[in-house]
Amino acid sequence: MKIDIHGKALILHRPHATTEAIVRQLTQVGIPAECAWPDLPQGLAAADLGVMFFDADMGHDEQFPWAAGAAPMPSIALIGSEAPGRVAWAIRRGADAHLLKPIAGGGVFSALLIAGEAFARRQTLTTEVEALKRRLGLRESLAEATAILMLNDELNAADAYKSLRRRAMEQRVSIEDMAARVILQAGVASGHGRA
Amino acid sequence: LDQRVVPIGVLFSRSGPYETLGRDGYLGATTAICEINDRNPYGVTLRAEARDPAGSIESYAPLCRDIVHAGARFIVGCTTSWSRKEVVPVLERSGAQLWYPCPYEGFEGNDHVVYVGACPNQHILPLLDYVLPRYGREPMLVGSNYIWGWETSRIAREVIERAGGTIKAERFVPLGDSDIDHIIDEVRVKRPDFVLNTLIGLSSRAFVEAYFGLGLLDPDFAAARRPIISCNWTENEIAALGPKAEGHLSVAPYFESLATVENARFLATARTTLPEPQRFSAFFVQAYAAVHMIARGVSAVGAQDPEALLAHASTETYGAPFGPLRIDAATNHAILVPRIARAGRDGVFEVVSGDERSIVPDPYLVKPPAQASAQRGSHLRVVK
Numbered sequence: 001m002k003i004d005i006h007g008k009a010l011i012l013h014r015p016h017a018t019t020e021a022i023v024r025q026l027t028q029v030g031i032p033a034e035c036a037w038p039d040l041p042q043g044l045a046a047a048d049l050g051v052m053f054f055d056a057d058m059g060h061d062e063q064f065p066w067a068a069g070a071a072p073m074p075s076i077a078l079i080g081s082e083a084p085g086r087v088a089w090a091i092r093r094g095a096d097a098h099l100l101k102p103i104a105g106g107g108v109f110s111a112l113l114i115a116g117e118a119f120a121r122r123q124t125l126t127t128e129v130e131a132l133k134r135r136l137g138l139r140e141s142l143a144e145a146t147a148i149l150m151l152n153d154e155l156n157a158a159d160a161y162k163s164l165r166r167r168a169m170e171q172r173v174s175i176e177d178m179a180a181r182v183i184l185q186a187g188v189a190s191g192h193g194r195a
Numbered sequence: 196l197d198q199r200v201v202p203i204g205v206l207f208s209r210s211g212p213y214e215t216l217g218r219d220g221y222l223g224a225t226t227a228i229c230e231i232n233d234r235n236p237y238g239v240t241l242r243a244e245a246r247d248p249a250g251s252i253e254s255y256a257p258l259c260r261d262i263v264h265a266g267a268r269f270i271v272g273c274t275t276s277w278s279r280k281e282v283v284p285v286l287e288r289s290g291a292q293l294w295y296p297c298p299y300e301g302f303e304g305n306d307h308v309v310y311v312g313a314c315p316n317q318h319i320l321p322l323l324d325y326v327l328p329r330y331g332r333e334p335m336l337v338g339s340n341y342i343w344g345w346e347t348s349r350i351a352r353e354v355i356e357r358a359g360g361t362i363k364a365e366r367f368v369p370l371g372d373s374d375i376d377h378i379i380d381e382v383r384v385k386r387p388d389f390v391l392n393t394l395i396g397l398s399s400r401a402f403v404e405a406y407f408g409l410g411l412l413d414p415d416f417a418a419a420r421r422p423i424i425s426c427n428w429t430e431n432e433i434a435a436l437g438p439k440a441e442g443h444l445s446v447a448p449y450f451e452s453l454a455t456v457e458n459a460r461f462l463a464t465a466r467t468t469l470p471e472p473q474r475f476s477a478f479f480v481q482a483y484a485a486v487h488m489i490a491r492g493v494s495a496v497g498a499q500d501p502e503a504l505l506a507h508a509s510t511e512t513y514g515a516p517f518g519p520l521r522i523d524a525a526t527n528h529a530i531l532v533p534r535i536a537r538a539g540r541d542g543v544f545e546v547v548s549g550d551e552r553s554i555v556p557d558p559y560l561v562k563p564p565a566q567a568s569a570q571r572g573s574h575l576r577v578v579k
Contacts, residue, residue, distance in 0.1 A: 017256070017284070057277075057342070080280050083302045083346040102284040 003109075004116030005074065007050030009033040012040070012063065013078055014055070018103050022053060022078075025108035038063055049073045051115060056090040056098070057081050069094035074119035076111050078103070096122070138176035145179035148186045201493050202242045203228060203486060204262035204291075206272025206282070211250015212371050212396045215431050216274045216478050220296055221245070223482030224271045226468050231486070233468075237494035241486070248278070255281040263289045268499045271296060271485045274478070276303075276342055283307065292501035294489065296481035298427055298447070300346035301558040309505060310528040311481045311488075311520075313448060315350050316557040318426040321533040322446040323354050325548055326424055331388030332360025337378055337402065338393030340367040347393045347426060350560070363387045368394065373401035379409055386415065392425045399428070400436065407439040418442025430474030434542025441540040447477035448531040449517035450544040461516035474542045477517075484515040488522075518551075528556030 009026050013019050014037040026033045031050065034041065040063065052073055054063075057080040066072060069092065077090035077098040090098065097115035099107050142164075149160040168178035205224045208217035228241045244265045248254035255273070259282040262270055270286075271294045273279040279295055286293055286307035294309045301314040332355055338344025344367055352362050363385040366378050375398065382390065394402055406423060410416040419442050428445035451462070451474055461483070465475060491513060492504035509524035521530050532553050536544035 081276065081300075081302065081342050081346075083300055083342060083349075085345050085349040086342065101280070102287075104284065 001113060003029060003031075003112045004120055005031060005050040005112055007048050007073070010040070010044070010049050010052045011035045012052065012054040012059070013037055014058070018078065018101050021103045021105070022099075022108055025106070029109055029112065031112075040065065046072045051076065051112060053078055053099075054090075054093070054095075055080075056086050056095075057101075059089070059093075061093075064093070068092050074112075074115035076115050094122075135176060138179065141179045141183055142176060145182040148182055152186070199238075199493070200240045200242050201269075201490065201499060202244050202265060202267040203489060204259070204265075204267040204270030204272060205243050205245040206248065206255070206259060206262060206270055207274065207482075208250040208278075209247050211248075213250065213274050215396065215435075216297070216427075216429065216476075217250070219429065219431065219476050219478035220272065220274060220482040221247075222469065222473070223296070223479035224486050226465050226479075227483040227486035227490075229468050230464055231490050237490045239490050239494050241490060252277055252281060256285055259285040259291075260289075263291050268292065268501055269294065269489045269493075269504070271482050271489070273297070276300065279308065290501065292505070294482075294485035296485050297478055300343050300350075301560065302346070304526050304528070304558055306527070307501070308527060309485070309508065309522060310526075310556070310558070311485050311522075312477070312529070313426075313446075313531055313533060314528055314556050314558045315347070315560060316562075317448070317531050317533050317554045318446050319347050319350050320354065321548070321554070322424055322426060322444070322535060323351060325446075325535045326389055326422075326444065327355070327358060327360065330422065332358055333363050333387060334360075334389045334391055335363045335382060335385060335387035336365040336391045336393070337375075338367050338391075339370050339395040339398055341370055341395065343395070343427075344393035348391065351391050368398055370395065371397055373397045375402045375405060378402065379405045382406070382416070383409060383413070387421065389421055390423045392423045392428070395427075399425075400432065403436055403443065404439055428538070429476035429478055430542050430544065431476060433538045433544070434474050438540040440538040443538050444535060444547075445538065445544060446533050446535050448529075448533060449475075449477040449480045450534060450536045450546055451475045452536070452543050452545060453517060453534070455516070455518065457514050457518065458516045480516050484513065484517075484520055487515070488513050488520070523556050526556050526558055528558055530555055 009031050011019050011022055011033055019035050023033045050073060052075045054075060054077060056077040071094050074096045077095035078101055079098050080101040096118035097111045099111050145164055146157060146160045149155055149163050150157060155163060164178055165175055168175045205221060207221040208214060209221055225243055228243050231241055244262045244267045246258035246262055248258055255278045263285060268291050270291060273295055274297050276299050282293060283305060292307055294311055296311045298312040298318050336348040336351060338348050348365055355362060364381055368375060392399060403423060423443040425445045430451050433440035488508050492507045493499055495507050496503040508522040512519045512521045518532055523530050530553050532551050534546045535548035536546045538544055
């Protein structure tokens with residue numbers, strides 16, 4: 001298993017033995033690190049960051065330019081107090097992994113592996129969910145297009161759907177996109193412009 | 196001939212933002228050390244290794260290391276959770292044991308720490324149990340922007356909302372900030388049934404003073420009607436406020452006014468040991484009790500062995516000024532009797548809760564509360 005981290009590490013924590021321990025461990029696995037507190041570094045490009053460590057004890061929402069749970073890189077919460085209010089905040093920020101303070105000689109490597117994997121899974125899921133949501137939204141137009149074909153071509157439901165699928169294959173588009181075309185044409189034909 | 200010298204670390208901030216509480220801890224520990232060396236009740240002599248971080252968080256770990264290098268295996272110290280967490284790596288590396296003598300917000304159970312103060316099921320839960328049936332279920336929560344305030348308020352919100360109440364507002368102010376007029380304005384408008392105060396030091400003082408001013412303008416905000424309640428309010432803090440503190444409520448295992456034989460004996464000793472007259476708080480007495488348990492334990496175990504000493508403290512009860520004291524072996528926290536008390540105008544709290552029940556510590560709040568707050572109160576005197 002390899003570390004799935006591409007870019008440097010940002011450690012958002014006040015200067016402390018904890019940050020020194022993390023930097024030392026990151027150096028060993030070949031990830032350059034930068035520390036900042038309480039504000040993110042000036043002119044920071046989120047795209048340059050491969051991973052972010054953030055303090056769950058003193059952290060607050062205003063430190064981050066992105067919405068809660070939408071960190072554009074793997075993030076690892078540094079937890080000192082296990083008080084549920086603080087843990088809940090780290091969860092809300094979308095921590096992909098966590099490390100319990102105090103941090104000494106270990107823990108960073110496995111946290112990087114877990115956070116990298118969790119972030120990749122989160123990205124894949126987000127992409128898939130977006131595609132599924134889009135297709136779900138097109139389901140309505142699928143029904144509408146089938147109904148149009150039933151009326152226009154005097155077909156039963158099953159045959160109308162087959163017809164729609166055949167047209168999609170012929171024109172090499174998805175069935176959802178074909179449905180949108182059928183609806184558009186029907187609108188033009190009947191004189192009702194559709195968006 | 197048998198007389199062993201046992202070094203004991205004393206690590207409290209005697210200046211800085213929470214100096215009143217830190218000084219109580221320091222004086223409690225050193226008073227016990229003087230007393231034990233004078234009277235020799237355990238056949239051991241103690242040597243205080245006292246260090247003062249002066250409220251600077253960066254100083255705790257180095258000074259703790261210093262104490263360990265001076266030979267101490269036992270340390271009584273820390274007031275804030277932040278400082279306690281700072282010394283944990285030193286304890287883990289050296290095997291030393293910290294006796295932490297203050298109330299805190301819970302959710303911890305370190306092998307190297309003995310928690311002598313109350314955790315939430317011994318402070319905020321019994322306090323709400325007392326207050327909700329008497330004053331109502333629509334409070335305001337006001338605290339310092341720090342884990343103590345966040346977490347105590349969060350637990351209070353959970354309990355109150357579960358009991359069908361609502362939180363009228365929840366406000367936090369920066370640590371050390373005494374500019375709280377905007378909060379008093381909000382109190383005036385929202386008329387909460389009571390105010391849970393988790394402010395620290397100067398902020399707390401400024402708030403209580405301003406609340407008193409509000410009560411003078413409008414008797415609807417008198418302490419007897421809409422009290423301020425707190426889980427860490429001490430005798431020395433109310434003494435400094437005089438009549439302005441009168442009538443508000445606090446919860447702790449110890450108050451100076453406790454009428455027990457052990458307390459009378461303790462007060463007589465402490466008053467002769469201390470150079471200046473002062474009030475005695477739970478922060479003082481818990482540090483005092485910690486030193487006694489350490490000295491007694493070293494004597495019984497016959498070695499400066501933290502693990503054996505903890506085992507001893509969890510089986511052999513110590514007669515503390517606030518009653519029998521034992522450490523719960525499962526959690527390293529003290530089994531305590533919480534008392535609710537009303538502040539007087541002279542720096543003395545009057546205990547108002549009737550029942551004297553020992554409460555086993557539940558630092559992660561995983562056990563169901565012994566009693567639901569809603570089931571109490573009908574047969575009790577209502578002070579509203």
